[in-house]
Structure formats: structure tokens, C-alpha cells
Amino acid sequence: MTTTDELIANAARYADSFDKGDLPLPPARQVAVVACMDARLNPYGLLGLSEGDAHVIRNAGGVVTADQLRSLAISQRLLGTTEIILIHHTDCGMLTFTDDAFKAGIQAETGQKPAWAAEAFTDLDEDVRQSIRRIQADPFIPVKDSVRGFVYDVHTGKLHEVK
Amino acid sequence: MTTTDELIANAARYADSFDKGDLPLPPARQVAVVACMDARLNPYGLLGLSEGDAHVIRNAGGVVTADQLRSLAISQRLLGTTEIILIHHTDCGMLTFTDDAFKAGIQAETGQKPAWAAEAFTDLDEDVRQSIRRIQADPFIPVKDSVRGFVYDVHTGKLHEVK
Structure with missing residues (x-):
């Protein structure tokens, strides 16, 4: 039995007690969260979603x-x-490598270098600001009155706002 | 008080009862989930994560x-x-428009057409297969023995596997 099989079995249990079938498509809180994929960062628990x-x-x-x-x-x-x-968040995997080294390793193994930027970074707060700036500079996102960035501490569970 | 302020207040409560400060960086279940951003799809509840x-x-x-x-x-x-x-998942926003119409609307409003594909689709199962094929064709993802795709029904809470 794979992990996927186990998680699918969990999903069957979720459906058995499901009572949220009437929710509308647009998000009730009118907010979009952009977060790292890190396993320790659970946006539902953290933000009470x-x-x-x-x-x-x-x-x-x-x-x-x-x-x-x-x-x-x-x-x-x-x-x-x-x-x-x-x-x-703190202790992020993206702090542990450089784009150049990561892509050189892939090239050595596969013969090809990825056309994408790996987006590794060295300063958490500064990378949050970088992401905010990319949103502020984008011509296709209409509402930018509330674009706020945070760093989650995976060891304490605390969130701090990046100014 | 904005919604963001309210969610940050929730985060302070999460930190108050936080007891997961010793988790390692690599995911314990060695699985990566790729899911829609839809508000009704909660991967933690659904998969028991x-x-x-x-x-x-x-x-x-x-x-x-x-x-x-x-x-x-x-x-x-x-x-x-x-x-x-x-x-x-069912009732997905991506089923409600076409790339051409969405991008033409943006161009009419802003004067620019996005350089990205909007990735709208008309057939859920087929779009899951499309995403699986993109992973299978990628030269930089090393492990492809278990790449499985599903559609979540937002009205029943049930998951079905796409074959």
C-alpha cells in the first residue's frame, strides 16, 4: 500500500462525514493566500481558515x-x-541552495539545464518584499490596496509581518 | 479591521497552543500534492494531512x-x-471561461494581453490527464512511479481517480 493509497482511504472517511456541499464558488473571506509548499506550514490551522x-x-x-x-x-x-x-517561513528549503548550483547539478545528471529560475533566496524578509513588488508591478491584478507579507516561524508557530 | 487583520489575529491564537516546533524539513509522508486553489478544497481535511x-x-x-x-x-x-x-475538482472556476475571452477582456481594460496562458479547460478528467502528461514528459522530475490524478466533488466531498 502506497502513501497515496493511505491518503485516498482518508478521503473516503472525509466524504462520509461531509456537510459542506452548499458552499459557493467565490471565497467567502475574499482573500487569496500565497504560501510556501512546506509541509510544516498549514495555512488552514495557522490562519483559522x-x-x-x-x-x-x-x-x-x-x-x-x-x-x-x-x-x-x-x-x-x-x-x-x-x-x-x-x-x-523560517528554515525554508529555498535558503539551502543557489540557483546556479541546483541547475548545474540537474544539467550534470540529465544533460539539460532547466529554463526556469529555481528562485532560491538568502534573506527571508527581502524575498517577501520581492514577491510583494512583483505583485505591485503586475498590470493584470486589479486590487492592490491590501498586499501584505509575513514570515512564519516553524519552530515557534509565530507569524511576523514584513514591513 | 480587514480580513487580513482577522486572520493574523487567528495566527496569534495558533501560536499560543503551538506544539509542532520540532518537525523536520523533509515531508514525513514523502508525498507532494498539486491541487486547485479553490476555497472549498481543503487538502488537509480531505487527505487527513x-x-x-x-x-x-x-x-x-x-x-x-x-x-x-x-x-x-x-x-x-x-x-x-x-x-x-x-x-x-467539480464546479471549478476554470470551467467558466475561455483563455481567449478572458485575455481579450484584460486587454480591453488594461491595453495589454497577458503573456501567460490562463489554462482554462472544458473537461475535468481530461485536464487531469493533461497535467499528468506534463509531469511524465518533464526531464527534471526524477521519480514518476506514482503520479496519480483525482477529481474532488465539492458537493459530495468524494474523490474519484482519473484513469
Whole structure:
């Protein structure tokens, strides 16, 4: 039995007690969260989110690249969100390597160098600011009055806002 | 008080009862989930995931684009995940528009057409297969033995596997 099989069995139990079948498509809290994919960062527990509340967008680092700008444009333009919350976190894997070394390793193994930037970073707060700036500079995201960035401490559970 | 302020207040309460400060960086269950950002789809509740278990990658549609391939390469190469679970869902916003119309509307409003594909789709199961194929074709994701795709029914809470 694979881990996937075990998680699918969990999903069957979730369905057995499911009582949220009438929720509307647009997020009730009108907020979109962009967070790192890190296993220790649970946006539902952390922010007190329930089914139906918020869009949750996640990737390696919680960095804003073209696909997050696409998702945010869809979130605001089609589904009415108006606030954006960015969350990076301490002890992030993205602090442990450089783009150059990571991509050189892949090239040595596969013969090809990825066409994407790995988006590794060395300063958490500064990378949050970088992601905020990419949103502020984007011409397709209409509502930018509340774009706020945070760093989550995986050892204490605390969130601090990046100014 | 904005919604963001309210969610930050929730985060302070999360920290007050936090007892997960010793979790390691690599996901315990060695799985990466790629899911839609939809507010009604809660991967933690659905799959029975807890803090520390799995990478969770999300965007508009749960579609696999370059940034998801980047995140999966980092997940597997640096943090040891070996299984991939894709989750799309019924009543998805991505079923409600076409790329051409969405981008023409943006162009009419802003004067610019986004350089990205919006990734709208018309057939849920087929789009899951499309995302699986993009992973299978990627040269930088090393482990592809368990790449499985599912559609979550937001009205019943049930998950069905796409074959």
C-alpha cells in the first residue's frame, strides 16, 4: 500500500462525514493566500481558515512567479478576492541552495539545464518584499490596496509581518 | 479591521497552543500534492494531512505549468518526496471561461494581453490527464512511479481517480 493509497482511504472517511456541499464558488473571506509548499506550514490551522473561506496558492518558496500572477488575476477578476496575504517561513528549503548550483547539478545528471529560475533566496524578509513588488508591478491584478507579507516561524508557530 | 487583520489575529491564537516546533524539513509522508486553489478544497481535511506530512502546491485549476514542475523538482530532488497526487475538482472556476475571452477582456481594460496562458479547460478528467502528461514528459522530475490524478466533488466531498 502506497502513501497515496493511505491518503485516498482518508478521503473516503472525509466524504462520509461531509456537510459542506452548499458552499459557493467565490471565497467567502475574499482573500487569496500565497504560501510556501512546506509541509510544516498549514495555512488552514495557522490562519483559522475553513472550507469556502479563501484561495490558497502555494509553491516552492511561496515566491511570486508568472503562475502566481495568473492565479491572482483569476482570483480577483473572476472570483472577487480583494486582499492578498504572502507567507514565507523560517528554515525554508529555498535558503539551502543557489540557483546556479541546483541547475548545474540537474544539467550534470540529465544533460539539460532547466529554463526556469529555481528562485532560491538568502534573506527571508527581502524575498517577501520581492514577491510583494512583483505583485505591485503586475498590470493584470486589479486590487492592490491590501498586499501584505509575513514570515512564519516553524519552530515557534509565530507569524511576523514584513514591513 | 480587514480580513487580513482577522486572520493574523487567528495566527496569534495558533501560536499560543503551538506544539509542532520540532518537525523536520523533509515531508514525513514523502508525498507532494498539486491541487486547485479553490476555497472549498481543503487538502488537509480531505487527505487527513497534518503539519509535517506533505508538500502542498496549489494554483488556479491545479494545472501543471512551469512553476509546478519547478516546485516538484525541488520537492523530489532536495526534500525526498517520491509520490505525486494531482487534485482538480467539480464546479471549478476554470470551467467558466475561455483563455481567449478572458485575455481579450484584460486587454480591453488594461491595453495589454497577458503573456501567460490562463489554462482554462472544458473537461475535468481530461485536464487531469493533461497535467499528468506534463509531469511524465518533464526531464527534471526524477521519480514518476506514482503520479496519480483525482477529481474532488465539492458537493459530495468524494474523490474519484482519473484513469
